[in-house]
Amino acid sequence: MKLVGIAGSIADESYNRKLLTYVASHFTGALDIEILSISDVPMFSQDNDQTEGAPIQYLKRKIEEADGVIMATPEHNHTTTPALKNVIEWLSYKIHPLMNKPVLIIGASYHTQGSSRAQLSLRQILEAPGVGALVMPSDEFLLANVRTAFDEFGNLKDKRTIKFLDAVMGKFTKWVKVLNAMKDNEKKAAWEQEDLTASHPTDTTIDVPMDADDWVEQGATKTNAASGSDYVKLDRGLLTVDQLNWFLNTMPLELTYMDDNDQFIYYNNFLDHDEMLAPRYPKQVGSPMAACHPARAVDHVKQVIWALRNKQTDLIKMPVPGNKINEKYIMHCYHAMRSESGDFKGINEWVLDVWPTVKDYLANTGQMLVNDPNAKVDASASASVKPNAKPAADANASASVKEEAAQPAAAEKPDSGSSASVKS
Structure with a gap:
């Protein structure tokens, strides 16, 4: 199963990126997890549309090619980060790669509550119209006291935490498989997915009734x-x-x-x-x-x-x-x-x-x-x-x-x- 991971921090040293790196390493062999960088994503602006730019198109293609997405969010003032919100703005403006894409939210925080409020904020954003991600409605993985959670090799130290992470990831992979099984397109030949009804407007689509003679x-x-x-x-x-x-x-x-x-x-x-x-x-x-x-x-x-x-x-x-x-x-x-x-x-x-x-x-x-x-x-x-x-x-x-x-x-x-x- 191919997954991509996105850390909601652009800091040089990020515990959430460290958590994603551990997840990718821990599940090597069972899952193919690629961590995507968001550090070069420009500030969202409709007046300076950069949807076709390399950073946005890179994320779009990687997400579309993946079976699912793991997002690791820090908590900034009881919400997710501006950097991650900015990325989602680009991915829900003229392109929509997260639409109907299975997503797992995880997070790490300095304090005992983990990133619970940030995860709730991110869930609401991802489920908003125009984004349309399918966030797993199950256990949340909240890594608290992150400063002491890793050993010198970047591995999680607490066995109960690792066991819980294994359970969460097991549920997520089942979630991805179930969603894929529910998609009618999976039952068809690949070319049958081509939609000739022109029902997916692009950035050049003109808002005029398609059956108009004029x-x-x-x-x-x-x-x-x-x-x-x-x-x-x-x-x-x-x-x-x-x-x-x-x-x-x-x-x-x-x-x-x-x-x-x-x-x-x-x-x-x-x-x-x-x-x-x-x-x-x-x-x-x-x-x-x-x-x-x-x-x-x-x-x-x-x-x-x-x-x-x-x-x-x-x-x-x-x-x-x-x-x-x-x-x-x-x-x-x-x-x-x-x-x-x-x-x-x-x-x-x-x-x-x-x-x-x-x-x-x-x-x-x-x-x-x-x-x-x-x-x-x-x-x-x-x-x-x-x-x-x-x-x-x-x-x-x-x-x-x-x-x-x-x-x-x-x-x-x-x-x-x-x-x-x-x-x-």
């Missing part, structure tokens, strides 16, 4: 979005909104942006619905991904998004079933987008008929396509996600609703062009 217009009004001749500073360019639209709408491929909340928020609208390779309607923009696909495609969409979100791969490519050699070869490509710190920020999908390019190449080089008797069909055309393999989805895994039924690529009989070679 979602773009409402969102632009709400955010005072730039438009027309207003300039937008990009990573390596400065364009007006009009220029940006002209640029994207003259791309030789259809582009779609799904954000990290599984919400369809953009496509380059340069063709009418019936002329598109992956037909979309303007009113679909703003919809959750669950509303953009027929029911038969939902599982495959989840597989693709989950694989990209969880870094199984960064790019998934697949041909549309029914491609015919010498007529068309439509490809759907899905590329994960990530922030500078590596966090998933959505998917860039592009759809392109590559046959005109291949045809032009053959015409200009005097070559031709012939069947290769030794070619093997690419197994990645399967609609399933397998360990150590690139997953793929059926052709409906775009932000569009298609009229015709599409079968998973694995069920398609490959046409002769799918195993062709170029020969002079």
Whole structure:
């Protein structure tokens, strides 16, 4: 079982950090406990948002990857420390890694009451809306008279204290296991946890009804979005909104942006619905991904998004079933987008008929396509996600609703062009 420990003190010498270090050492072999530092966490301020900064993202990832959290709090004026409260402010502002996470509170204090009042304060904070931690509702571990509690090697000296700590940790590990067993997601394949309903707002989510036909217009009004001749500073360019639209709408491929909340928020609208390779309607923009696909495609969409979100791969490519050699070869490509710190920020999908390019190449080089008797069909055309393999989805895994039924690529009989070679 993987646990992380957080001491609520940033002092160079901390008895609560010493207690956590003992816990991690004492349970080596039975538990994997990693102690996280909070000394470089900045002061919380909405006016100086540092959610994407390395210290906050480090804590977020470590907590999310752990089965549970142990927090050791000192007592400052009958409450927990400003340092620990500050950390929880960051972890409940725009990110929520403690939500539904099992937490055990322990603490050490100079006096006989241990850190009882601080633990009560911390419990109330952790159970507040927006934090949503699942604090173990059982025995508290209060280490009193901490100045004399450890020997010269950092081990607890009192055998009864150690026995009680063993009992508390035993209950906590059972608590973690019970909570995990209660989660429906644990009974499913990992990719089934992907939520296509866009019900987990992120820092870029716009508070506009997702089923609104004029979602773009409402969102632009709400955010005072730039438009027309207003300039937008990009990573390596400065364009007006009009220029940006002209640029994207003259791309030789259809582009779609799904954000990290599984919400369809953009496509380059340069063709009418019936002329598109992956037909979309303007009113679909703003919809959750669950509303953009027929029911038969939902599982495959989840597989693709989950694989990209969880870094199984960064790019998934697949041909549309029914491609015919010498007529068309439509490809759907899905590329994960990530922030500078590596966090998933959505998917860039592009759809392109590559046959005109291949045809032009053959015409200009005097070559031709012939069947290769030794070619093997690419197994990645399967609609399933397998360990150590690139997953793929059926052709409906775009932000569009298609009229015709599409079968998973694995069920398609490959046409002769799918195993062709170029020969002079």
